[in-house]
Amino acid sequence: MERRPPRTTAARAAALLAAAGLALTACAPGSGNDDGGGGSAGPTGPVETDISGLGDVTLTVWDQEVRGGQDEQMTQLNDAFTAQYPNVTIERVSQSFDDLSTTLRLALTGDDAPDVVQTNNARATMGQFVEAGQLVPLDAWAEEYGWRDRYPESVLQYSTYSDDGAVFGEGSLYGLPQVGEVVGVYYSRSALEGLGLEVPTTWDEMSVAAEAAAASGLTPMLLGNIEGWPAGHVFGVVQGATVDPAEITELGLGNPGASWTSPENVEALTTLASWQEQGWFNEGVNGTEYDAAWQQLTQGQGLFLIAGSWLAPDIEAAMGEDAGFFAPPPAEGAEGVATTGGTGIPFAMTTAAEERDVAAAYIDFITSDDAMQVLADTGNLPVVDTASYAPESGLLADVYTAFDEVSTQGSLLPYLDYATPTMGETLNQTLQGLLAGEVTPEQAAEALEADYAEFTSSGG
């Protein structure tokens, strides 16, 4: 075989690359698609609420309403919208929460960005998009459509950012959610009756029920945590029963003034670890899928499942009358229940939206009173006037009651991954380690504090 001169080839390739690199360094990455922040100025002209005269418009909507009842409400509302405005065509792109969050960043900077998107409230997503001027502040339309009367301030704060994205909870409005969410405890009525027990109203009664289940060979608590984030919701419940709600809110919104290493937080982490040590969870939580866990509840393999209200339509479809739901018991001596929850993922408008009035009309339409009725009819939990839509019995009646109880008499706490751009990842890894016994509660608290403190001290 002929000897090739590899060095020369490599050198040439390197030179070629270097030359190409030099040519490219002329413009910094991101400068090509930057609209200078000028695009975030809100409506392009006076707000127009009658969009039927705006001609043929195609509205691209990206959502993550993929589960049964969620998909159903979205389909119905889209059909109703286009029936009312035949000049509007809706191009719906629906993908799972995970897929939407990872593709949205690229999509927003592309030439073909969607007009209306569902974007997570967290600093890692909505916060960064606001900072980059990719989302339109909705205040002008909020004024016109009366959104601030429709929604309580406690709900709107979770889609409110300052214009530079630095402050979470104050500033302009960037999105409207459709549904309310509350993390609570699903249970099997027959399993609980089989143990001769009532629905627990204190943590002591929770322990009794869990021990009784374990003694009878039933898994006390189901958890599928291979994805990492489900344990965060369970921890939110434990934390809500241990730590002052005000402190959790500071930690959750990533605003300075709190600490993960406080004795109460360490105690909450210790409690979660002890549940695992006492064998309350199914075997191998870190290797079980989220969906598999709730399906195990529907198959009668466990007593409790700590999860969000969004699973209710699916669980009710599978379990029927046997499924129940209650808000986690309050902390000892506390006024009311504190648990993770709040709002579903809000719908926001991108600066790429050309027909902003149409986009705003769409957001208004899918969050209107009529829409709330559609949401309730399809098994979802409307975020506004929840109690008035409550069904008479069944799992959803339980869910509505729990949401009402928490939001009116207790504290709906923010999701902990809202806090910093990296907190979701840190929380997942830390809790997986804690549940596996690889990390002590103290080490877990330090890992979370490191993430939180680095972000808050850098001034956001």
Place this chain on the structure above:
Amino acid sequence: MAADRTAEGAVATATAAATGAAAPRRRPLQPHGRATPYLLAAPALLLYGAFLLFPLARAVQYSLYDFDGLTVGTFVGLDNYVAVVADEGLRQAFGHALVLVLFFSVIPVVVGLALAALLTRAPVRGLPAFRTVVFLPQVIAMVVVAVAWRRIYAPDGPLNTALRAVGLDGLARTWLGDFGTALPAVGLIGTWVSTGLATVLLMAGMARVPRELYEASSLDGAGPVRQLVAITLPSVRPEMAVALVLTTITALKTFDLVYVTTGGGPGTSTTVPSYEVYRRAFELGQVGSAAAVGVVLTVLVLLVTVVVTRVVDPSRRDER
């Protein structure tokens, strides 16, 4: 599915390199203009430049910036690379990739050698069918493989059920959710995928070896093991090199398998560089840092490929 395309490209290149060993001697140049070959290659070069060199150069450029994928980046020189070296989590990810090389590459080639030697020497009925079966994992998309294996490894999945059925309850565990077993469990999927490729490649190599060599050595009193070491192994060096290079590249740039089975978890016990690239670029919004990891990974893959080729198949370097 850019990864798949690169893999196919690698196959093509590697096969070309392997067959190139027997290329005929050079013919005299045709009396055409010097530009003609370049003109003929131009369309391909343009495509190659637009879809491979340009993105590559762009990635190198991004790696020199602090860039979040949304706003204008700021030039930071080699800071991202310094961070790559300093970041313990990343060093861990590269360590995991090397462990995967053992599972994706070394074990399959060793097992493949044994299988291929057995299959070529022993009269096996239905050989083509067997060959198809061992090669099959190579044909299935990695995502499908990952989904299937995630079920197999599940706490109540077939693997644990089988272990319990034969009384090995103590061995049953949450393979993908256990800090100790997650990485080997992911690695074994790679072994399952790669073994077929290695076996089929090595069988092709062994089929080339003249029967007479074995007969002569038998007469001289050599047993099967001695024949394997003295005759078979040296003969299949080019095939071994190809198998090692292909599987090592697959191991180092594993992404889909980790993404679907464990998502890097539990904790960080199965993160690999490709997954870090994805995580940084799409989840954490650190596009510059992600590009730096990608560039480092590319360089590492190139280096390992060159070293493996030269060590395993010295004929590439020396004229025969």
